[in-house]
Amino acid sequence: MSRILTARPTGRFSELYLLMWAGPLAAAGLATLSSVRSGQVQQAALQPAIVLLVVLLGLHFWLSFIGSRADQLLLPVAGGLAALGLVIVGRLDPDSLWKQTAWVGLGVGAAVVLVSALSEPSWLKRYKYTWAVLGVVIAGLTLVLGRDPHGGGASLWVRLGPAMFQPGEILKVLLAVFLAGYLDDKRELLSAASLRVGPLKLPPLPYLAPLAIMWGLTLLLLAVEKDLGLALLLFGLFLAMLYVASSRLVYVWSGLAAFGVGAYVIYRFFYYVQTRVHGWLDPWYDPTGGSYQIVQALLAIGSGRVLGTGLGQGMPTLIPAAVTDFPFAAIAEELGLAGCLAVVALYLILIYRGYRIALAAFDPFQQLLATGLTTVLALQVFVIVGGNIKLIPLTGITLPFISYGGSSLLTNFAIVGILLAISDRSARVET
């Protein structure tokens, strides 16, 4: 299947055919919303769908034009999710719909740039320490300049001209690139003897050092930024890549244990984290106070049942910050379990294709990079959906391609761009 889709020398017909669904999906959703609100379908309401289709087709034709043999499922799936994102943003916060559309355009533009620039993705590896320094600078800037415009408790935004950015979003890509480069270099040391300190057998220093740094960095994020979600995401990404590179599960377990101990200490000392955890363990203890958001989300999810109330017919706006933090609960209410299963299936396809690309990648660096970027997507989906449905404590992570937010859209389309570049590189070798 993958061979058929990626190895054909010319024509990206599967991609073109599948992309044709994304525009009508957004159009149908926006038309429904328009008719629910005003009793008729207003043409202006459909414009974002047209923009989306044009932008996605633009990337498609660019890929065809440069003769790319990249994976043909990635773009339609990401585009379909972005289409659903437009509908959900249009539902929850109509004033932000055009901004969201513009961000999708910029995100696709970023993918165009990356696909074009990374005809040889291993080029990224040469500057791995540059990316690391950039990441540290960005993290540092956030710590110093971070603002909390929504009063959600986490100061993650930095003002840049007219827009507010969440630098943490870019951090996860930079970390994946750096780790891919670093771990690829140190892979040879896998069989090296362990570091012995008395009776203790520790991992070799090249593993121990980044493990300790990552542990410290993420816990610092948790303590200072109070951002449980980003900490979970970055540390999870690190452990996943460490495991894939080293095959040593013991590192994963010891990493998890160390993270657990640190997280518990922070939990004991930070009220904000306690609120989130208590809301998770027993939301009905304080349903109008600390766990108001999650309680409202659960009520919304429950009211959707199997088929949902219908787009525009539920009351998902009762959930505070639904458009950024609870888009999945809104989907659950209005599109029901059926709609949620479709969304989860789309993410599964995206992640499945991502790992396929990793398996087929040209060199170990690109393999690690594709693994890391796919893991970033998978972890985000799991953490935010799990938080929305109270499987795990709630965090402020965004739902990729669907949540309202420019930084998030830009970053996730950038991930798609890099994955496309990696799959194109491997396809060119196969033929």
Next chain:
Amino acid sequence: MNHNIRRLAALFTVAFLLLIGYLTYWQVVAADELANKMPYNAARQQAQEELVTRGSILDRNGQRLAWTEKTPQGQSRVYADPALVHVLGYHSFRYGETNIEAAFNSYLSGDKGLDPLALLRKEFLHQNVAGADVVTTIDLDLQKVADDALGDWPGAIVALDPHTGEILALASHPYFDPNRIDEIWPRISQAASQPLVNRAAAGQYPPGSTFKTVTLATALDGAVISQDTTFTNKGDLVVDGFHIKYTNPPDRPTFPVRDAYAFSVNAAFADVGLKLGAERLVQGAARFGFGEAPPLPGIPTAVSTVSTTAGFLQSRPALASTAFGQGELQVTPLEMALTLAAVANNGAIEAPYVVSQVRDQNGTVYYQNSARVWKQAMSQSTAAFITQAGVVSVEQGFAQAAQIPGVKVAGKTGTAEVGGTAEPHAWFIGFAPVDNPSIVVAVVRENAGQGSGGATPQAAKVLRAWLANHQP
């Protein structure tokens, strides 16, 4: 490395299945539980109910008693007469429903009675559903007269049709305004005057002499005395050292049982009660419905009891005082109205009802109450005899305030001692016209003194108002 990537993919597949499983739990298994998480889900439930225009509640002449109005803030329930709250109940998103609003909620809210296919179609298209209307037996004009008669005084009035069991008016004071339930609830639920208690159907009072109706009917039907029995004024009756005064004797040394009832002679009824014995008295009261709550769909009713502690009636003084209406007797005004309804209806008590019909706006009927006998309380001849005794009471005895020019009225007063220094409760039960009764009324006013002055004039107002429009 490829092996590890596959394992990572497998890990996330499992994690996503976990998400799907938990999501299925919330949306399928726990959905009902979540939907009913009140008050946290009130907004969503309200929105659901906004899709339904709740049906109206009408009085017997088609006047609207309760209806739903659309306002910019959503729907609001309007009640024409706050005093009817003890009949209709209230409908609140916060505090739910009571009485008729609760018992007939499924009709009013359109869940029941509509064509299921039409309902499904409307639900699917998010179209407004109209609930069915509930038609009551209440006469709004008579209800207002009853409320005026009670005034600010705590008490209750029950008016019903003895031939059908239809409740014509049911007043219980103090009451509260169901139009403002959300706002006043915290206050009225704590108020010492207990405005939430429906005194007419569920308030339990000592009945005083009105209970002599039960004693007399039981003694006559049990052949303990006959209609010709006479009593002699022998001064106080002493039962095991307990003095029962020959209160209220007619001005004669010897008088028939009819006058003992009409002039409410306690000693005579004490004597009758002792002859009857506890067992027969309790059995006789049971034939009137004592010991069970009267069936009244839409309004919760309380049980009336002859005694509250076991073995109480084994004491002769207790039995004697129970026979004339004191002791541990606990009765509701509704039960006393039904007791006299048996007298007015040849001995049979029709099951009371307040909702006669449920129908939609097209006139399709979904519920129809039909008259049925609840209790056969006494024989026809005993009923006729007690009617005559009641007429004497109104024409010559203590119930003279109930006289209506041109109409023959039968009645019985009661003055129920409550112990201590508090004034007694004033009672009156009566019906008219005697030849073909169309209304029975029971009045109790708390601590209002003698029944002759504290309750009878109020009952007369209700009887007069009804008969002015319902002369046969």
